Amino acid sequence: MQLTLEFGGGLELLCDSVKMHNVNVDLENGLEQLTMKDLLAWARTNLIKERPEMFMKGDTVRPGVLVLVNDCDWELSGQLDTTLQEKDVVVFISTLHGG
Amino acid sequence: MEEGNKIPKSASSRLCCRCNERKPALKRPKTLEQICRKCFYEVFEEEIHQVIVGNQLFKAGERVAIGASGGKDSTVLAYVMSELNRRHNYGLDLFLLSVDEGITGYRDDSLETVKRNEVQYGLPLKIVSYKELYGWTMDEIVKVIGLKNNCTFCGVFRRQALDRGAAYLKVDKLVTGHNADDIAETVLLNILRGDVARLSRCTSITTGEDGPIPRCKPFKYTYEKEIVMYAYFKKLDYFSTECIYSPNAYRGFAREFIKDLERIRPRAIVDIIKSGENFRISTSTKMPEQGTCERCGYISSQKWCKACVLLEGLNRGLPKLGIGRSRGLENGNGNRKDMEQNGDVRSIESKQCGSLDF
Numbered sequence: 533m534q535l536t537l538e539f540g541g542g543l544e545l546l547c548d549s550v551k552m553h554n555v556n557v558d559l560e561n562g563l564e565q566l567t568m569k570d571l572l573a574w575a576r577t578n579l580i581k582e583r584p585e586m587f588m589k590g591d592t593v594r595p596g597v598l599v600l601v602n603d604c605d606w607e608l609s610g611q612l613d614t615t616l617q618e619k620d621v622v623v624f625i626s627t628l629h630g631g
Numbered sequence: 632m633e634e635g636n637k638i639p640k641s642a643s644s645r646l647c648c649r650c651n652e653r654k655p656a657l658k659r660p661k662t663l664e665q666i667c668r669k670c671f672y673e674v675f676e677e678e679i680h681q682v683i684v685g686n687q688l689f690k691a692g693e694r695v696a697i698g699a700s701g702g703k704d705s706t707v708l709a710y711v712m713s714e715l716n717r718r719h720n721y722g723l724d725l726f727l728l729s730v731d732e733g734i735t736g737y738r739d740d741s742l743e744t745v746k747r748n749e750v751q752y753g754l755p756l757k758i759v760s761y762k763e764l765y766g767w768t769m770d771e772i773v774k775v776i777g778l779k780n781n782c783t784f785c786g787v788f789r790r791q792a793l794d795r796g797a798a799y800l801k802v803d804k805l806v807t808g809h810n811a812d813d814i815a816e817t818v819l820l821n822i823l824r825g826d827v828a829r830l831s832r833c834t835s836i837t838t839g840e841d842g843p844i845p846r847c848k849p850f851k852y853t854y855e856k857e858i859v860m861y862a863y864f865k866k867l868d869y870f871s872t873e874c875i876y877s878p879n880a881y882r883g884f885a886r887e888f889i890k891d892l893e894r895i896r897p898r899a900i901v902d903i904i905k906s907g908e909n910f911r912i913s914t915s916t917k918m919p920e921q922g923t924c925e926r927c928g929y930i931s932s933q934k935w936c937k938a939c940v941l942l943e944g945l946n947r948g949l950p951k952l953g954i955g956r957s958r959g960l961e962n963g964n965g966n967r968k969d970m971e972q973n974g975d976v977r978s979i980e981s982k983q984c985g986s987l988d989f
Contacts, residue, residue, distance in 0.1 A: 541703075541859070541871045595890035598859060605657035605860070608645075608665055627859045628886070629873045631704025631808050 533557050533566055533618055537575065541626035543597070546587055547579050555579070568599070569612040571622065587624070596628040649674070656864070660854050660897035668864055675861055679849055680715050686836050688847045691722035694802040697754070698793055699727040701744030704808030704850060706869040707858050712806065712849070713752050727752075728796045728805070730789050731760035733768020734874065741870040751868065759796040761788055765942055773876060776950040781876040783954060787937045791929060797844040805846040812855040812893075814848070815900045816885040818907035823885070827912055828919050828932075834907040841921070842930040852901060856893075 537553045544551045557574050559566055569591060576584050588594060592612055599606040600623040606614050616622070647655045647667035655665035659674075666674070682688075689695065697712060699705040709727060716723050729745045732738050742758065749756040762768050765788060772784050797805050814834060821830040832838060837847040850858065862869055877883070892899045912918065923929065924936035931937070937953060944952025 595894050598856060603656060607658040608655055625859055625863060627855050629871050630700060631702040
């Protein structure tokens with residue numbers, strides 16, 4: 533599945549300072565749909581080059597990291613259970629820095 | 632209401648709870664409402680306007696400096712203040728005031744953002760630097776004192792630097808972008824450190840009315856998440872990297888805790904602030920009295936203000952001066968809170984801010 537991932541608020545530093553990533557995520561065997569939970573695990577393995585604890589805590593994002601799917605708060609679509617479609621845009625913004 | 636076991640594929644099955652027309656873009660942590668972008672802008676701005684008016688933060692004709700670091704809070708603050716000033720005719724003369732602590736790779740970048748803000752929002756900018764004011768940059772200070780207690784120096788110097796900058800601009804008030812999350816963290820920090828004096832003051836929306844320049848915090852009830860969402864949707868230009876010295880700061884623990892709390896019960900943040908506002912200090916507790924610094928005339932509860940003590944330490948090659956409990960210094964200056972002086976010397980002591988060694 534083709535997706536666009538964007539990292540902001542300082543998170544880009546964890547992925548070699550690249551903000552935008554156009555990626556192709558393969559669905560695991562037997563799975564029909566890709567959920568945010570799957571995507572997070574995939575991103576941690578494939579995109580996050582250092583300090584994964586800054587991005588994720590357990591199965592979900594670190595508290596203080598906002599997630600938007602197609603410019604909508606993922607709290608509205610079920611957080612980790614949000615299902616993703618082809619060409620979706622997922623944005624991760626960290627709020628954990630000075631203001 | 633949507634019932635059933637299936638999670639809707641998109642949020643389009645619900646509509647914004649305010650206008651009932653558009654698709655919701657976010658869920659407000661303060662109210663758990665699902666709201667669309669346009670309504671979000673409106674409630675966000677309106678609530679801040681109500682905080683300003685309800686707490687009588689400003690008077691028409693006042694000159695007001697906005698403490699601007701180039702970060703998310705101060706950029707949104709500059710944007711919203713100029714917008715509300717215009718829309719509701721507050722009649723304020725607004726300025727941007729920035730502090731250059733001399734932290735390479737952090738502050739020099741964020742100052743570029745403030746310079747852009749100056750142009751974008753049309754607000755005159757003044758930058759004050761530690762080098763000018765004190766003769767030391769933070770990088771130089773850290774070389775001398777090491778990686779602990781940096782925030783003590785930086786915070787103390789910054790407060791004075793803001794006052795000096797404000798005096799130079801001849802402003803009547805200073806506004807800062809401290810948000811609800813920051814204030815809740817501060818309440819917790821003060822409880823954790825037994826800092827009763829600060830606990831009684833830290834939730835005031837306006838502070839320092841008896842000092843050189845009063846300061847207020849219009850974002851006191853605004854959630855950090857909402858500030859970031861607002862900035863994102865409005866595409867506001869801000870700088871977002873952590874200060875390179877901050878991983879050692881004690882505040883990090885309080886922040887982590889608050890963020891975990893917010894996940895479980897988002898209202899906890901405003902509730903902590905409310906608890907903080909309603910603390911009453913027992914009359915039998917001894918509180919520090921306010922006076923002025925003998926050396927520079929700044930407000931102080933000791934003979935010398937903290938900044939003077941710290942500077943003296945730096946200049947005399949005594950980097951620990953003013954850090955932790957100290958004895959045998961002129962006039963018994965040290966990091967005193969409202970605790971009784973008993974000849975007790977402990978290695979881990981209540982520190983004003985900065986790191987705690989474990």
